[in-house]
Amino acid sequence: MTSSRSLPDGPSGVQGTLDDLGTPLADLAFVVVDLETTGGSPADAAITEIGAVKVRGGEVLGDFATLVDPGAPIPPFITALTGITQQMVYAAPRIEAVLPAFLEFARGCVLVAHNAPFDIGFLKAACAAHGHPWPAFPVVDTVDLARRVLSKDEVPNCKLETLARFFRTDVRPNHRALADARATVDVLHGLIERLGAFGATSFEELRGFAKAPTPEQRRKRHLADAVPSAPGVYLFEDARGEVLYVGKSGDLRTRVRSYFTGSETRRRVREMVGLAERVRPIVCATGLEAEVRELRLIAAHKPRYNRRSKFPERASWLRLTGGPFARVAVVNDCRAEGAHVGPFASRRRAEEARAALHEAVPLRQCTQRLTLRLIESGKAAACTLAELGRCGAPCLGRETPEEYAVHAETARAIMQDDVRPVVAAAQVRIERLAAELRYEEAAAQRDRLAAFVRAAARGQRLAALAALPELVAARPAFDGGWELIVVRYGRLAATGTMPPRTHPRPYLDALVATAETVSPGGPPADGIPPGAPGAGAGAEEMECVLRWLEGPGVRLAAVDGDWTCPAHGAGGLRQWLDNAYAPVEPEARRPARPLR
Template sequence: MSNVRRLRPVWAGTSPDVTGTPVQPSLDEVGTPLSDVTFVVVDLETTGGTPVDCAITEIGAVKVRGGEVLGEFQTLVDPGGPVPPFIQVLTGITTTMLMGAPPIDEVLPAFLEFSRDAVLVAHNAPFDIGFLKAAAARTAHPWPGNRVVDTVRLARRVVTRDEAPNHKLSSLAALFGATVTPNHRALSDARATVDVLHALLGRMAPLGITHLEDLATATDPVPGEVRRKRSLADHLPDCPGVYLFRGPGDEVLYVGTSTTSLRRRVRSYFTSAEKRGRIQEMVRIAERVDPVPCATPLEARVRELRLIAEHAPRYNRRSRNPERMPWVRITSEPYPRLSVVREVRDDDGAAYLGPFSSAGAAALAVEALHEAFDIRQCTRRLPVVAPAGASACVLADMGRCGAPCVGGQDVAAYAEVVARVRHAMVADPAPVIAAHAARLGALVDQQRYEEAGTVRDRLGAYLRGASRAQRMDPLARCSELVAAGRLPDGGWELVLVRHGRLAATARVDRRTDPRPVIATLRATAEHVPAPVAPAPAAHPEETDLVLAWLEQPGVRLVEVVGTFAYPVRSALADTDPASAVAAHTRLLTGDAAPARAADPGVVVPRTA
């Protein structure tokens, strides 16, 4: 152990803001300042260039924190064989010098203890760390996984060719006036690397690299004006939540979410990890980031959706107009038909599929129902009694429509067809799957694969729309639902949902009785008016998030006001058309037991 020596770390202290003015951020919020990081600067001498057939002959290391040398480590190592002549000339380490030196299996545990919980630093780190990892593997010592900093990569970031002919340790030591001249001996080279490290970090401070977390991306090819904006994340909390990038006019440019740490997520926008062109453009014009801390990841995702819908940021591409998502509706009239609508209405006899992501997907679902049922496809409203002289369309001649327009079916007969269509929409998709399975089989036998692909897409659109409506409908009708999910630390995540909308959420630790918290949630939660089911009282994507959370393992229902149940014979079993057709085929051939119950009914989700 050497005497303690004090170095002035020019990189410790203030960091610049986006205007270049030095500021002192709160160290509790921005991460670990470099002045508080313990570095172990290490250098090795070896018998050759690769750890496969070469060995370590000397280890030198310096432990430093905040400019103060805390300790030094130096030892020769017996490589288990002679030192090549050219290595002896280069390093001055001879075979004779290594006689009696400890082998690596005795030296390595001492070095690992010396560098415990420290950040390893080396000049050309892949070389030195590669030898150390190989030695650990040969001696059956687990590698601790320390963070590693390579001063060569840092130098390439901030030292130009005009300043130094190359980025070798000797060149950098001369450039920065290191107190020790490197001489190919491990401890001397490690001491020189300490001075080089401090000088490099001093140059990086104006680029916003002032904390340990910044070093992970210090060598990223990020423009200086972008990297300096990392200070926008300094005040953000280390918790789940939503963040809003704001522009020069305080307008919301972009809304995003983090389910773990707002600070870490926002910082990633100022590194080379961000590849999206439109987001890079947004970062350049952003002037502020506003956080919205959330109690749980579910709340963060829901708030993100709501804020996107509220502000319609120009750099977000997610759905901003949930009210415009299309549905497939069976109309309420004497001779109902299928139509694509943008609104769910409270009409007697109406049934809905959806919502769909696009009008094209909704149209495919309509075609799927037309394939399975002889429901009329004309769009005009038909009178109860067909007028004299009316003529039927070609579908009637093909046997694909009962022709109520010309009196081929009365209201009662046509109502039987509509009842089967409605049942396929709200409960059992089996008739639609059967019709498409038969059609697909015929097309494949004729090798008409493009048409088969269209039929498959049609069935898939129907199954997804039916599944979504059948999942949302019971939750939209449920006036209140309280559920609890077990957290990894033994606590509970509590969620209160009203008509498919997240109305309140909270976390309690394992030492807290959740029942009083639930009572508080119920008393203070948002009032949610009942919607027209199956449309929920929220953005459909919000209800999807809530349902996905409810279906997680370990989530239990605590209390339900109303009925929360799914149809037994529903589209929830299979939304993939290929799987649905395969399951239908197995049922027909008797190769598998029925996947659904034989009798119609409901299945109630598990309760606590």
């Protein structure tokens, strides 16, 4: 199944033969592989399906396909995306049984995948977890190859669906492993055909072509000459001074130089390098300062080539509205006063959290503006939930404002202090669904509860930090000294370093004296209400500060105020979340089915 020619090991001291010029692509056996998984990272997700096709010289030699029991529940959104349900993998083998067969199928071949780091990363993690050494497979990434071979005028992006349409593949990708692998085979053949126009006919030329820097990258290498080797932030700017991209690094010079080498294959970044005319470095005293500066600069300039953190003001929140008939709304701007939960990573997560809250508190879910005058006039419209008895129907006058206010106050207490009612209501429903063998619905209910608990825990952690007028802390540095920070109302107000074997008091006093003045009523960031503690700090910035404070060896030098979280808040449920999403053995998670 493999070519008699082996891949050359490298240059030698003697003149080579014609065979040493390279391994012709027509003689190589490729195994095109695709995986379906329960998530995006091998650290917290597992493989649910493997599909692979072996080809050589345009001929299909065989295929490999199997479902895999991930050992954990499949999230509902993954089921919606792939069509793979929990029932489908119940009888499937575990990855430790599948892995040896796949490795034997691919032995001696070149592995090909679309976005190879994802698929190969999961396979390597599985090998490491089950004691299999990872074979030294040569790997080809069709994403990297497509970015080099195809122009932006031909394809707007390098997604598999886009390339499949462009090359008119026989099989259309559908998020199932074997179908996607077969589509990738046709994409690979189309890309290899394009490579022939560039004179690349051997495997060595293919890999070199995919990783070679573009002429524009080589021409712009001088932009990194003046960048220092120090931690900090860097800004790529065009000829007009517009900020194109903002990044951070522990070594600015090394990181910036990497943009002008073949290791940088992202199309958007290569396009950005072509527009850049200068790189502006900002040296920072500590890694935390660099992280925070990056967030602030991205939010301020909104560079067109940054994807993350550009619009923190668009984060989703849950807000308890005002008025006599309050409801829980999903909002992107929570500057209005009232109880809030969030921010959420997406609106979908916010909707899931709201559904969990509605399970515990019978608040109205309609969006009409409900007033006493509208109710007394009889013009208020009743929703389906009122007809089903799942709402107290204040719109029909079945609940007085005083009776409804009890529900609103309960929701306010849950959102701010005590999440136990939400947890209790969700657990009752989960147990009932599990007893009825409706496991996917039970998992969906669990995910709703987890979305609420995670957001509430995050919000309570941020609120506790944001309430402190001042916090001064120190953490050991790598050189034996200390990193120092001053945080005011959640905002990083100053940071610096202290050399080893020196008295800390003069450094701390100087840092506090020169720290930024932060007002609790400052400009809003990330939708935090003005006038609330920490209005000048963003949620992502406070998350960075909290991660730093939770690092090893941190010492608190001064805390102005009480740094506490609610006794019955969501933070105490972290262990429950870890257990709820931890992989379990099949015997422990599969209840016995009743005899029929």
